Amino acid sequence: MFAGKYVNVTAVRRKNKEIEYLEVPKTTISWVQKLKKIPLIRGVVGIVESSAKGSVHLNFSADKYAEDEMDDMTEEERAKELAKAKKKEGKFDLTMILSVAAIGVLSFVFGKLIFTAAPAVVEELLFKNMFESKLGHNLLEGLIKIIFLLVYLYLMTLTPIIKRLFQYHGAEHKVISAYEAGVELTVENVQRFSRLHYRCGSSFIVFTVIVGVIIYSMPFFEWDSIWERIWIRILLLPVVLGFSYEVLRATNAVRDIPGLHFLGYPGLWLQLLTTKEPKNDQVEVSIASFKRMLELEKQYANGTTHNS
Numbered sequence: 001m002f003a004g005k006y007v008n009v010t011a012v013r014r015k016n017k018e019i020e021y022l023e024v025p026k027t028t029i030s031w032v033q034k035l036k037k038i039p040l041i042r043g044v045v046g047i048v049e050s051s052a053k054g055s056v057h058l059n060f061s062a063d064k065y066a067e068d069e070m071d072d073m074t075e076e077e078r079a080k081e082l083a084k085a086k087k088k089e090g091k092f093d094l095t096m097i098l099s100v101a102a103i104g105v106l107s108f109v110f111g112k113l114i115f116t117a118a119p120a121v122v123e124e125l126l127f128k129n130m131f132e133s134k135l136g137h138n139l140l141e142g143l144i145k146i147i148f149l150l151v152y153l154y155l156m157t158l159t160p161i162i163k164r165l166f167q168y169h170g171a172e173h174k175v176i177s178a179y180e181a182g183v184e185l186t187v188e189n190v191q192r193f194s195r196l197h198y199r200c201g202s203s204f205i206v207f208t209v210i211v212g213v214i215i216y217s218m219p220f221f222e223w224d225s226i227w228e229r230i231w232i233r234i235l236l237l238p239v240v241l242g243f244s245y246e247v248l249r250a251t252n253a254v255r256d257i258p259g260l261h262f263l264g265y266p267g268l269w270l271q272l273l274t275t276k277e278p279k280n281d282q283v284e285v286s287i288a289s290f291k292r293m294l295e296l297e298k299q300y301a302n303g304t305t306h307n308s
Contacts, residue, residue, distance in 0.1 A: 006296065006301070007025050007026060007293065007300060008023075008293075011292065032045060043245025044241050044245075048242055056123075116212075116230075116234060117234070121226065138213050142212065153274060169274060171286035173193075173200065174190045174191065176197060185290065185291065191278075195222060198268070200267065208241060
């Protein structure tokens with residue numbers, strides 16, 4: 001999936017080798033655009049938007065995969081599935097997109113709450129009396145959070161479907177890097193580039209852990225019980241997300257400055273798990289998606305198309 005200024009595009013290769021696209025024009029809401037210009041707040045807004053649009057495009061891919069799987073069904077099973085599909089015709093209208101997006105946002109929030117609270121609980125149970133200083137406990141909590149994250153991502157990569165998803169993730173990065181380098185977007189050219197990219201959202205995950213340790217260690221965020229500790233983390237979650245986004249922007253801004261480019265390394269290291277080397281056919285699909293996005297961007301910019 002590639003996001004442009006005017007439209008988001010996802011390409012999916014069907015079982016018959018044809019490539020289908022989901023093209024979702026971006027809507028402009030004035031008050032949201034204003035929020036996206038405010039430091040700290042813009043990070044939270046961006047995360048919500050990314051969760052929403054990501055869910056819509058993943059749902060599209062899953063639906064197409066399910067349709068292809070119907071080829072292996074009996075006539076009776078296929079008839080039932082086709083009946084269900086017919087009822088869902090037009091499922092990517094505005095109402096459906098908003099519904100899927102809302103589920104995606106809620107899933108992100110719920111997952112983030114668990115990922116924020118669980119390490120604090122584990123650290124409290126295992127190392128409650130190890131340190132007098134809260135800093136030591138916060139550092140251990142951050143370490144436990146990173147361990148949780150790495151184990152979770154590693155286990156995900158063992159699943160064939162997730163591994164394939166991460167291969168497409170790597171293909172996206174290669175295509176973007178090739179485009180930024182100004183080379184022709186061919187499979188051979190694209191494959192020469194790294195699957196790691198500074199602006200990836202995976203980097204943001206690492207920064208939330210690092211920034212969280214710093215913010216939680218500030219003297220005016222003391223706690224006397226595990227429940228206070230958890231509530232402080234939950235209440236500070238938007239603050240952590242906001243600051244983490246600004247750190248990500250800063251590391252992107254200095255990535256070409258000698259001596260400062262290493263600041264983005266933690267995020268790149270995490271991408272060793274969240275991306276995998278793609279196959280040539282996966283790169284081909286990513287190139288098709290990117291070119292389609294560029295084509296639509298020109299149409300929108302020239303006023304030859306309009307939001308549906």
